Structure formats: C-alpha cells, structure tokens
Amino acid sequence: MKKFVSCALVAIFFCLIFVGCNKKTQAIDCYDIKVNYYDNGLIAVDLTVTYHKKMGEDMAHFNLFPKGECALKLNKSTANFKLIKVMVNGADANYSYDTPYCLLVDAPNIDTFDVTLKYTILLGEGEGRLCKTKSGINMGNFLILACPVIDGKFIKYAPSNFGDPFVSQVANFNVSLIVPSTYVVSASANAKTCDIYGDKTLYSYTQNYIRDFCFSLSKNYNINYQKWGNKPVIYYFYNDTNSNLTSQLIMDALCFYQNIFNTYPYGALSICQTTFSHGGMEYPLMAFVADNLSREEFYFAIAHEIAHQWWYSLVGVNQVYDYYIDEGFAQYSAYLFFKNYPQYGVDTKNFVQENNLLVEGYKNNPFKRIAVTNFSGDEDYYINAYAYPFYLIYKKAQKAGESTVIKYMQSILNDYKNKFVPPSAFDFFID
Ligand SMILES: [Zn+2]
Known part of the structure; x- marks a missing residue:
C-alpha cells in the first residue's frame, strides 16, 4: 500500500511538473532524468529535456560532459561513454557533432520541444569526478546538458586536466535514481520519496533553478543529519574522528555566508567525504x-x-x-569565515602569508585570464585560479575596506543571480 501511495504521489508530482514545464511563460529548460546505477559500475541514463531555443537555432546544442570525464587522465582504468538514442518529441532524430564533446540535434521549427537522450557510462576506477573510487562512486558531471548561451554564443565544453570547464545555465530537474540498496546515497536535492524494490532502492528528487545534478554513493557512509529551519544539512563521512565538530562547521559556514551575502535559496545541503x-x-x-x-x-575545503x-x-x-x-x-x-570563527583552528594569517608568498614569487608572470585548457601545469593553474584572485581581493579589502568588498560581492549577487557574471566584474579588484 505504501508503495502504491508513494508511486501515485510521484505520478501526480510528475504530471504537475509536466504541466509546469509546458507553460508558455516557462523560459528555462526542464530535465526529467531516470538514472540506473548497476553494481558493475554501469550508469544508464534516460534523459528528456524540454528544450527552449536560445537563439532561434536549427539544432539543439548539448555539452557531452560524461564523454569528456571518461577521457580524462584522472581515470586509472578505462571508462566508456556510449550514446544510444536521440529523439525529438518521441521520434528518432538526426544528430551530428560540432566537436567531439558537443552534440547537435536537428530541431523542429518550433521554439520549445522535447529532446530525449539515452546513454550509458561504464565507470573507470580513479579519484576523479565521475568514477569508482576506493570509498564509493563519485557521480559528478554525468549529465548531458544544453549548451548555455553567453554573449550571443553557445559555450561548448572540452575536457581539461586542470579545473573543470563545466558551464550550464539554471534549469529545473526531476531526477530518479535506482541503485543497489547497499549504497547510502547523497544527492543534489533532498529525496522526495525512497522506495525499496527487492535489493534496489528508488529515490526521487526535484529541484528547480540549479545548474546540474550530482550523486555520491558509498556503502560506508555514516550520516550526521541536522536541520536548518526546515532544510536538511547532512554530512556524509566514513573517516572523521570529530564528525560533530565538522557538522557544526558546515552549519556555521552556511549561517555566516547567508548573513553576509544573501539568503541560501536551496532546500538542503550535503557535504560528502570521498576519495x-x-x-x-x-x-x-x-x-x-x-x-x-x-x-x-x-x-x-568544506x-x-x-x-x-553562492559563487x-x-x-x-x-x-x-x-x-x-x-x-x-x-x-x-x-x-572571512575562519577569521570570524577562530575556534576551528584555521590560521588565516598564515593562509594570507603563504598565499602572498606564492603570488609574489610568481610576480614576473602577470595574472593570466586565459582559457582553463591553456595552462601548462597544476601550479600555473592553481596560482591563477586561486592564489592570484584571492591576493587581489584581499589587497582590495586592505585598501578600500572589507565592508566595501563584501558590498561589492552582494551587488554581484543581486545583478547576476541565476545568470552568468561577466569577466569585467572582476576588474574592480585590479588596479
Ligand atoms: Zn573551488
């Protein structure tokens, strides 16, 4: 009976979402995704997106993130991506490739239509975003998503061994996952339902206005569950001798950022320890x-x-x-958080000093604002992506005041919430 009620609720829910996705006022894409994870490392994905044309294009553009992840060196054994079916409004569709990682699907002569993509990913072993690890399954970057448009151009993904050139616009997600019940599952939303069928469990999720959806699975997860108002804040871990303190830190960081920047708009937060x-x-x-x-x-890191x-x-x-x-x-x-919460023992003075040394040792090389795929090595990437920008923000705060910098960050949130911030916004920090 419980199963029936639960399935009925899910059916009603999906009907509501379906209606919601087809409203003419709905401008953002809507994903309906069914994921099946098998214990041999195979992920089967059946994804239907209600695609809204971005620029009157005659082909729908998609970034093949899982194909790129499978090609990365982070995988220590072979990983394999296979596109099985491409349909538009329920019928087989013609498709081609703009680049090896950008799929083009012939679009009908209407502004909004459904694209269905069925594909499998056979995970390799490693320590990357999408692989089998020593501790479980990292299921990040496993979705094919519509290429976003920035400044009138489709942003096309190419895999990189530095950083993560992942770009996607906000969309609505309805996701279900079937997984062997031996796994504890963490996800990019709070599960709406969770039903056991034999030795498998079906989880269903919905989350609007997000850019992606991710899972972390482990058979060894312990869970520290807290509530922040009505929002679950969950810490998944298997190796932490002071997990209560870590959970407190997660809660304190959420409250701190909400106080200084903007309300946390999402319904939950999960922090997952993983290989x-x-x-x-x-x-x-x-x-x-x-x-x-x-x-x-x-x-x-947390x-x-x-x-x-927020960022x-x-x-x-x-x-x-x-x-x-x-x-x-x-x-x-x-x-800023650790400066205000010294009880966690993170030495911010030392952090600033080490960061400054790194940047000042690099001074003959100016701050590079180049494509992430163009870096020569890990250090070059780290300095330009982390150390140099922190250095510039910190120097600005010393000169103009911390509150000026925080106010500026608040203005970025107001101006670019659910959008893309332009690079010119960072010029504020460069004298
Ligand atoms: Zn980061």
Missing part, C-alpha cells in the same frame, strides 16, 4: 571533500565548497575562461 584527487568539488546543494586532507585543509553555493551555483561563471571569479570569491569567503 577525490583535488581537495573538493562543488555541485548544486552538495560538495565532494577529499578524505586525504589534513584537518586544517579539510575544514578549509568552507570553500559551501561558498560555491558558481547562484552566480554562474563561464568556467572555461572566468573560473578565477568563483574560485577567488570562494577562497575569500572561506578566509
């Missing part, structure tokens, strides 16, 4: 944080990733070229 090679990774309503960091690094809910998620950034804006803002936000 990950690059410290942390932000997704809507959730973040990966690597399990191999020192306590101080771990705390800093505060940095939570700040990305990446709310305020979008063209991550191909302008990654330094959200990384610089996330670094500065985390710095």
Whole structure:
C-alpha cells in the first residue's frame, strides 16, 4: 500500500511538473532524468529535456560532459561513454557533432520541444569526478546538458586536466535514481520519496533553478543529519574522528555566508567525504571533500565548497575562461569565515602569508585570464585560479575596506543571480 501511495504521489508530482514545464511563460529548460546505477559500475541514463531555443537555432546544442570525464587522465582504468538514442518529441532524430564533446540535434521549427537522450557510462576506477573510487562512486558531471548561451554564443565544453570547464545555465530537474540498496546515497536535492524494490532502492528528487545534478554513493557512509529551519544539512563521512565538530562547521559556514551575502535559496545541503584527487568539488546543494586532507585543509575545503553555493551555483561563471571569479570569491569567503570563527583552528594569517608568498614569487608572470585548457601545469593553474584572485581581493579589502568588498560581492549577487557574471566584474579588484 505504501508503495502504491508513494508511486501515485510521484505520478501526480510528475504530471504537475509536466504541466509546469509546458507553460508558455516557462523560459528555462526542464530535465526529467531516470538514472540506473548497476553494481558493475554501469550508469544508464534516460534523459528528456524540454528544450527552449536560445537563439532561434536549427539544432539543439548539448555539452557531452560524461564523454569528456571518461577521457580524462584522472581515470586509472578505462571508462566508456556510449550514446544510444536521440529523439525529438518521441521520434528518432538526426544528430551530428560540432566537436567531439558537443552534440547537435536537428530541431523542429518550433521554439520549445522535447529532446530525449539515452546513454550509458561504464565507470573507470580513479579519484576523479565521475568514477569508482576506493570509498564509493563519485557521480559528478554525468549529465548531458544544453549548451548555455553567453554573449550571443553557445559555450561548448572540452575536457581539461586542470579545473573543470563545466558551464550550464539554471534549469529545473526531476531526477530518479535506482541503485543497489547497499549504497547510502547523497544527492543534489533532498529525496522526495525512497522506495525499496527487492535489493534496489528508488529515490526521487526535484529541484528547480540549479545548474546540474550530482550523486555520491558509498556503502560506508555514516550520516550526521541536522536541520536548518526546515532544510536538511547532512554530512556524509566514513573517516572523521570529530564528525560533530565538522557538522557544526558546515552549519556555521552556511549561517555566516547567508548573513553576509544573501539568503541560501536551496532546500538542503550535503557535504560528502570521498576519495577525490583535488581537495573538493562543488555541485548544486552538495560538495565532494577529499578524505586525504589534513584537518586544517579539510575544514578549509568544506568552507570553500559551501561558498560555491553562492559563487558558481547562484552566480554562474563561464568556467572555461572566468573560473578565477568563483574560485577567488570562494577562497575569500572561506578566509572571512575562519577569521570570524577562530575556534576551528584555521590560521588565516598564515593562509594570507603563504598565499602572498606564492603570488609574489610568481610576480614576473602577470595574472593570466586565459582559457582553463591553456595552462601548462597544476601550479600555473592553481596560482591563477586561486592564489592570484584571492591576493587581489584581499589587497582590495586592505585598501578600500572589507565592508566595501563584501558590498561589492552582494551587488554581484543581486545583478547576476541565476545568470552568468561577466569577466569585467572582476576588474574592480585590479588596479
Ligand atoms: Zn573551488
């Protein structure tokens, strides 16, 4: 009976969303996504997007993020992406490739239509965003998403071994996941329903106005569950001797950013410990944080990733070229947080000193605002994406006052909420 009621509710819910997506006033794309994860590392995705033409295009443009992730060196064993079916309004459609990572689907002569994409991803083993890890399954960047338009151009993705040139516009997401019940699941939304069928569990989610959807799965997760008003704030971990303090930090960081920037608009937040090679990774309503960091690094990474809910998620950034804006803002936000919360033992004076040394040692090389794919190595990327932008923001705050910088960041939020911030917005920090 419970199953029937739950399924009926889901059916009613999807009907409502379907109606909502077809309203003429609805300008943003609507994704209806069914994901099946199999224990052999196979992900099967059945995705239908109600696509709104961006510029009267005769082909719908899509970024093949999972194809790019499978091609990255972060995978230590072979990963494989396979596109199985492409349909428009329920009928097989013609398609081609603009680049290996940009799919073009022939569009009908109407402004809004449904594109269905069915594909599989066979995960490799590694420590990247989309792979099987020692601790579980990192399921980031696994969705094919419509190319956004910035300054009258489609932004086309190409995989990069530095950073993550992931760019997408806000959309509405209805997602279901079927997964072996042995996994604990963290997601980019709070599950609306959760039903067990034999040895599998079906989770259903809905979240509007986000840029992506992500999962982290592990058989070893412990959960610290807190409520912030009516919003669940969940810490998923398997190796933390002081998980209560970490949970308190997550809550304090959320409150702090909400107080100084803007209301946290989403319905939940999950922070997930995971095997990950690059410290942390932000997704809507959730973040990966690597399990191999020192306590101080771990705390800093958590505060940095939570700040990305404002700088990446709310305020979008063209991550191909302008990654330094959200990384610089996330670094500065985390710095402000630890300066105001010394009880977490993150030495902000030392952080500033080390950051300054790094930038001043690099001074003969000016701040580079180049495509993320053009960096020569990890250090070059780190300095230009993190250290230099923090250095410039910090110097500006010293000169003009911290409150001036915070006010400026608030104005960026007001002007570019759910949009993309232009690179000129960072000129404020460059004398
Ligand atoms: Zn970041």
